[in-house]
Amino acid sequence: MSTSHSTPAPYRATIIRTLRAAGCVFAEDEAQLLIDAAPDRATLRSMVRRRVVGLPLEHIVGWADFCGLRIEVDPGVFVPRRRTELLAYRAVALTPPAATIVDLACGSGALGRVIADRVDGVSLHAADIEPAAVRCARRNLEPVGGRVYTGDLYEPLPDALRGRVDVLVANVPYVPSAAVDLLPPEARIHEPLVALDGGLDGLDVLRRVAVGAQDWLAPGGHLLLETGVDQVDAALAALAGAGLTPAVTGDEELHATVVIGRR
Template sequence: MSKSTDAPASSSIPAPSRATIVDRLRAAGCVFAEDEAELLIDSAASPAALLAMVDRRVAGLPLEHIVGWVDFCGLRVAVDPGVFVPRRRTELLVRRAAAVAVPGATIVDLACGCGAIGMAIAALVEDVVLHAVDIEPAAVRCARRNLAALGAQVYVGDLYDPLPARLRGHVDVLVANVPYVPTEAVDLLPPEARIHEPLLALDGGADGLDVLRRVASGARDWLAPGGHLLLETSLEQAGAALSALAGAGLAPAMARDDDLPATVVIGRC
């Protein structure tokens, strides 16, 4: 009996054109469809992988979770699925923190997520001693990878709880991008956030400032004399946030960048 000479079905899949990808992304509501298409094309290892990535993006997954990284303050920061994606507006928090840090400063990043804030500050200020904390184990695993080259210590736990006692009174810069979305507004967030990011990273309680107040109330125990606490919030919440800092015994101030747009409140010990 003669053997079949039919060739096996080819496993190769033709790559979709850039125009096709852009059209699919645009139809799915992606505002920056052209930019996203370029990023997906550059990140895909094969045509099949590219098709799968486009399918995931059209289904609503965050672009950063699909490609595995985000550009933050000019740095390529790894972001795993299920981990909060750093927003561009948080660059103001980084700039203001770097402005009050000196070389060799001890910096603590609370609610660190993937570690992007600490990573960016360390790129601007030499020889910082960096500690980071997050309550989400997935975020801590991601942060440890991002911060490994900096020798940073990353802890899993609730705000100050896992920090070593030796840091009490010795932290020069305490920075935190804690959740500040009011509970009733969480359902109004884009699906990318409310479906694919941890609720703990978004929901800030009734007025959005529950976690911020907890951070402020404990800050003086950890800050060195003259140390600074910096927190991101919204412009509408800034007044209440400043009152929380003052009530915690910190000298309050505010920074604003209308182009991002972003608001940061600052408390000096």
């Protein structure tokens, strides 16, 4: 039972003021989420303290809203961003019923979960190098029949998937190494560096995914990746260099850019 119905208005107002003073832009919404998630007043106080010192809200309440789904997110696991919803929706649009899906660098498994939720009969596989992410993704994906593997990109995938993947999504890191220190503290302190740092120009991991995609995609299959708008030309060149037919799509409202490679 949450504290939602037992939190007096003055105490709620105090929480909002505390969060606002700590720099939380959406203090009212965050206060309500914390109140709803807390089983008792003592836990609520602890949750507010953790938020004030900079822990991501999603790590505190244990979930993130992504494409209208409640995705479980553990401490130390990359938090799915709203901009990544473009990647999810484009993947859904390209996924036929009963398709074989792979979610690489899956983090919490948010992308794979959205696809499985919206497309009938998919065979879903996911992988991440971080054990904490794998544990979290299994809780999100196993209820919809997904299988989650531990390892670096393609390395842990079953060999039987080679040449059979219809849609491959990979929300790999694309922040240049020199810019990681400029990220908000919530990200750079509380999320794994391997989920943020994309190398010198931010595209090291994207290139590795592109190079391997030909071996895993079925003929006509698609690879989809998120990237920065200033990285589009280099990302498209990486896809073309890997033998894929490249394309790009964006959403100004979400501040999101997705590159797509077709085998």
